[in-house]
Amino acid sequence: MNTQNNLVTRWLSRFFLGSFLLATLLLVSCGDDPEPANEEELITTLTVTLTPTGGAPITMTFKDLDGEGAGVPEYIYSSGGDAAVLSASTTYTAEITLLNESVTPAENITEEVEEEADEHLFCFDKTGLTGLTITYADTEADYIAGGSTKVVGLATTWTTTTTGEGTVTIILRHQPGTKTGDCPGPGETDIEVTFNIAIQ
Amino acid sequence: MRDSDGQAMPGATVMLNENGAVTDAQGFFTFKNLCTGAYTLSVKFVGSRPYESRIELTKNHQVTITLREDVTELKSIEVVGLQTRSAISNTSVSLTEYDLEHQHGKSLGESLKTVAGVNALQVGPAIFKPVIHGLHSQRILILNNGIRQEGQQWGIEHAPEIDPFIASEITVVKGAEAVRYGADAIGGVIIINPPSLHNKAHSFGGEINTGLMTNSRMAFLSGMVEGELSKSKPWSWRLQGTAKRGGDFTAPDYVLSNTGVRELDFSGSLGYKGDERSLEVYMSSFNSTIGILRAAHTGNLNDLQSSIENGEPWYVAPFSYDINNPKQKINHQLLKVQASQKLKGIGELNVLYGGQYNQRREFDIRRGGRSDRPALFMKLFTNVLDVSLDHDHPRHSGSVGINATYKQNINETEETGIRPMIPDYRLFSSGLFLIEKVRKRDWLFEAGARYDYQRLNVLAFTTTNDLVKPSFNFHYLSGSLGATYYISPQARLNTHLGVSSRPPHVSELYSEGLHHGTAAIEEGLMRPNSELLTDKALIRKETSTKWITSLQLGGERLSADFSVYVNAIDNYVFLRPIASRLTIRGYFPVWQYEQTDAILKGADVSLNWYPTKRIKYAGKFAYIHGEDATRNDVLIFIPPVTLANALTYTTDVGKFKDFFVQVSVPTVLKQTRAPITVYPWDIPDYNGERVYDIAPAPAGYTLVNVEMGFKVPVKENTLSLSVAGENLGNVSYRNYMNRLRYFADDVGRTFIIRLNYNFHSHN
Numbered sequence: 001m002n003t004q005n006n007l008v009t010r011w012l013s014r015f016f017l018g019s020f021l022l023a024t025l026l027l028v029s030c031g032d033d034p035e036p037a038n039e040e041e042l043i044t045t046l047t048v049t050l051t052p053t054g055g056a057p058i059t060m061t062f063k064d065l066d067g068e069g070a071g072v073p074e075y076i077y078s079s080g081g082d083a084a085v086l087s088a089s090t091t092y093t094a095e096i097t098l099l100n101e102s103v104t105p106a107e108n109i110t111e112e113v114e115e116e117a118d119e120h121l122f123c124f125d126k127t128g129l130t131g132l133t134i135t136y137a138d139t140e141a142d143y144i145a146g147g148s149t150k151v152v153g154l155a156t157t158w159t160t161t162t163t164g165e166g167t168v169t170i171i172l173r174h175q176p177g178t179k180t181g182d183c184p185g186p187g188e189t190d191i192e193v194t195f196n197i198a199i200q
Numbered sequence: 201m202r203d204s205d206g207q208a209m210p211g212a213t214v215m216l217n218e219n220g221a222v223t224d225a226q227g228f229f230t231f232k233n234l235c236t237g238a239y240t241l242s243v244k245f246v247g248s249r250p251y252e253s254r255i256e257l258t259k260n261h262q263v264t265i266t267l268r269e270d271v272t273e274l275k276s277i278e279v280v281g282l283q284t285r286s287a288i289s290n291t292s293v294s295l296t297e298y299d300l301e302h303q304h305g306k307s308l309g310e311s312l313k314t315v316a317g318v319n320a321l322q323v324g325p326a327i328f329k330p331v332i333h334g335l336h337s338q339r340i341l342i343l344n345n346g347i348r349q350e351g352q353q354w355g356i357e358h359a360p361e362i363d364p365f366i367a368s369e370i371t372v373v374k375g376a377e378a379v380r381y382g383a384d385a386i387g388g389v390i391i392i393n394p395p396s397l398h399n400k401a402h403s404f405g406g407e408i409n410t411g412l413m414t415n416s417r418m419a420f421l422s423g424m425v426e427g428e429l430s431k432s433k434p435w436s437w438r439l440q441g442t443a444k445r446g447g448d449f450t451a452p453d454y455v456l457s458n459t460g461v462r463e464l465d466f467s468g469s470l471g472y473k474g475d476e477r478s479l480e481v482y483m484s485s486f487n488s489t490i491g492i493l494r495a496a497h498t499g500n501l502n503d504l505q506s507s508i509e510n511g512e513p514w515y516v517a518p519f520s521y522d523i524n525n526p527k528q529k530i531n532h533q534l535l536k537v538q539a540s541q542k543l544k545g546i547g548e549l550n551v552l553y554g555g556q557y558n559q560r561r562e563f564d565i566r567r568g569g570r571s572d573r574p575a576l577f578m579k580l581f582t583n584v585l586d587v588s589l590d591h592d593h594p595r596h597s598g599s600v601g602i603n604a605t606y607k608q609n610i611n612e613t614e615e616t617g618i619r620p621m622i623p624d625y626r627l628f629s630s631g632l633f634l635i636e637k638v639r640k641r642d643w644l645f646e647a648g649a650r651y652d653y654q655r656l657n658v659l660a661f662t663t664t665n666d667l668v669k670p671s672f673n674f675h676y677l678s679g680s681l682g683a684t685y686y687i688s689p690q691a692r693l694n695t696h697l698g699v700s701s702r703p704p705h706v707s708e709l710y711s712e713g714l715h716h717g718t719a720a721i722e723e724g725l726m727r728p729n730s731e732l733l734t735d736k737a738l739i740r741k742e743t744s745t746k747w748i749t750s751l752q753l754g755g756e757r758l759s760a761d762f763s764v765y766v767n768a769i770d771n772y773v774f775l776r777p778i779a780s781r782l783t784i785r786g787y788f789p790v791w792q793y794e795q796t797d798a799i800l801k802g803a804d805v806s807l808n809w810y811p812t813k814r815i816k817y818a819g820k821f822a823y824i825h826g827e828d829a830t831r832n833d834v835l836i837f838i839p840p841v842t843l844a845n846a847l848t849y850t851t852d853v854g855k856f857k858d859f860f861v862q863v864s865v866p867t868v869l870k871q872t873r874a875p876i877t878v879y880p881w882d883i884p885d886y887n888g889e890r891v892y893d894i895a896p897a898p899a900g901y902t903l904v905n906v907e908m909g910f911k912v913p914v915k916e917n918t919l920s921l922s923v924a925g926e927n928l929g930n931v932s933y934r935n936y937m938n939r940l941r942y943f944a945d946d947v948g949r950t951f952i953i954r955l956n957y958n959f960h961s962h963n
């Protein structure tokens with residue numbers, strides 16, 4: 001009985017020792033604090049700069065610094081108030097810039113879209129603005145060497161005629177391998193922002 | 201047949217290949233009119249270790265079997281044998297080797313759907329997550345060769361990381377088993393048993409399984425070899441491996457683009473089994489890549505709305521084996537060391553250590569050349585130590601044990617560049633349990649109690665990237681009471697009451713952010729509207745009180761299992777769509793974890809009837825009624841009524857043994873108790889209190905499956921061949937439990953050819 005118990009003890013102690021050695025091997029990096037994620041791909045800010053021929057530019061900005069967080073996004077119109085004020089019977093060149101302001105210094109996301117112009121397409125949906133026409137002013141070839149003539153929408157031309165009030169929704173469609181150049185087309189939405197516009 | 205004391209054992213089920221017999225009052229059993237050849241003789245009996253032996257029959261043959269008692273395993277409350285004829289199980293149901301052969305090539309979760317009362321939460325044709333009596337994820341424990349599977353079980357697109365080819369038997373325990381296994385087993389246990397390493401009559405043997413599937417053009421190959429190290433010493437070994445590759449599945453009307461699968465698994469074991477002690481070392485490696493339907497990757501609510509309205513996936517490409525983003529790559533490594541030692545006059549001491557490493561990478565469609573970088577990258581390390589002392593006397597048996605688990609979850613955010621869904625965490629848990637069973641005449645009584653302690657350290661970031669490190673201590677208790685009455689050797693009535701509790705899992709507490717697999721923002725109980733709460737007083741334990749009663753019949757011509765249950769769950773944790781949130785990507789659906797008092801009631805019936813020796817009818821039925829008692833409303837994602845009818849004709853045709861033809865007709869009814877529908881577009885304007893779903897429950901459907909096959913003896917070995925056709929009518933359908941029902945139809949017609957070769961030699 002005694003020898004048996006000895007055997008058991010020896011055998012068990014070996015077993016436990018072995019197990020814990022394995023356990024130690026499998027445990028790594030205990031006690032280190034994690035680093036916050038560097039969210040380089042996030043788009044926090046979209047700005048449309050509308051420059052009339054020979055006039056001062058107007059900007060409208062959508063800003064959501066916490067990405068998918070519950071923070072309420074901000075709309076900023078350079079003309080003040082809660083709408084971008086455009087003049088009737090005017091032609092504006094419009095340019096879209098995208099930033100990631102969650103990192104310092106802010107990252108320019110526009111460049112990423114330019115580099116992948118063949119996968120991206122901006123679409124513009126208007127409501128209640130009969131006096132506004134938006135036309136594309138760029139093609140993939142403007143950003144990619146040997147690119148196609150499919151439109152992109154980072155540069156557009158906004159032409160106003162009569163006065164009115166309404167909204168413009170700017171949608172960025174991400175269409176790797178499936179882009180046709182027509183809106184909305186396949187793919188998923190990377191940006192969808194609605195601005196208030198007043199033509200006076 | 202005798203027990204270890206030499207007493208005759210009546211009422212034990214003896215299987216000789218597919219033929220079954222039950223021992224009489226003196227413990228005798230007989231098989232008549234057999235052909236010469238090799239047979240596998242196996243015995244299963246309440247409270248005994250399963251016995252298996254290979255025998256060669258040339259003339260009349262007599263064997264005496266001594267069964268060793270065993271109360272250490274759940275087997276003690278189940279009698280399995282072949283389910284078709286002799287199953288008498290408690291609250292458990294087993295899929296035998298025979299059942300599993302017909303599921304080869306499918307994933308574990310899909311194979312389990314053949315058990316009445318078991319469903320699957322699905323994400324497309326390749327990801328199946330088991331659901332037992334309406335409960336899933338953190339509430340279901342999977343015992344993979346004796347060790348609790350510790351993977352990433354929180355997401356609905358996270359299927360168990362297990363190769364079903366390792367199993368020769370899978371048992372589903374539907375009663376609450378929290379007493380033995382702790383809070384993970386509140387909803388049930390799935391036990392994956394490989395064949396025993398020992399008890400073999402041959403010194404070398406193996407098995408090859410291979411097959412082809414037309415839909416997805418999948419091919420699989422699985423092989424196993426096993427043997428003895430030497431004739432004189434009781435050491436045995438086994439090596440096993442599986443490879444699988446499939447491309448896009450196809451619905452009746454279109455290709456389900458990017459639903460391919462690739463899998464490569466290995467396992468190996470080495471075991472010693474003496475009279476007094478045993479030792480087993482087991483290692484396994486599971487590696488898979490699974491594509492997620494391309495069209496299910498949507499952006500905001502408008503994208504989701506148009507997917508639901510169109511009724512067809514927006515992206516359909518010609519068939520391909522390529523797996524592009526979105527996809528997941530999963531690796532799971534396991535090491536198990538198990539030892540037992542008999543202690544004279546006390547019982548048997550069992551010690552089990554398990555180390556597991558689970559790595560999950562999810563790839564998304566990303567911008568700026570980042571698609572090669574995972575959008576989610578988690579590493580989960582788990583160490584488990586279980587020690588139990590089991591005693592076993594003719595009149596009473598039981599077990600006392602402790603277990604300890606240490607887990608660490610690490611996010612590789614440097615690699616992903618995305619804020620993690622589930623924070624890093626460390627979890628230490630330990631439990632102490634006591635189970636005792638007493639046999640008295642025709643009764644078997646069972647009682648158990650358990651105490652658990654859990655320490656959880658969470659390392660979470662606020663939305664402004666400040667690290668917060670809440671830590672919690674939880675103490676909780678579980679208990680169970682059960683009784684079985686043996687009406688006759690072929691019938692018994694069992695009733696079981698279990699009370700178990702668990703604190704919510706880290707994912708239920710601290711999920712935060714966009715869940716790429718489901719295109720929804722998910723928020724845990726402690727992260728409402730992106731806040732980060734740390735007050736322990738806000739955490740409410742989930743407590744389940746489940747009563748299940750079953751009647752089991754195991755006659756020659758008719759075997760049946762009727763179960764009814766009620767499960768009252770206080771603070772039931774569930775995920776629901778609740779609101780929408782404006783981001784730069786437009787409005788996104790927000791799903792929040794919530795707690796309510798739920799009542800689940802249901803019934804399972806399974807029936808096997810042999811009107812003649814050659815014809816078998818099998819019927820299954822399962823119904824669950826889910827109720828939100830607090831809101832007086834229905835529960836979301838409760839499986840609909842399922843029923844299945846199957847007829848099998850078996851005969852021998854010359855050299856072909858066990859030639860069979862089977863027609864089975866599974867039916868799934870519409871979930872009439874689904875929540876109200878609020879379409880994605882209407883979410884921003886919905887202010888009601890009721891729980892809703894974003895699309896209505898799909899209609900019910902009936903499929904027709906046909907299978908035929910036979911066995912051919914090749915010298916001493918056996919070759920089995922079968923051909924199956926599933927969804928022969930090529931019916932377009934959607935399943936309520938499939939998350940991809942919002943985007944596409946389920947899989948259409950498929951033909952599967954399977955080949956199995958069993959070989960062995962006596963050296």
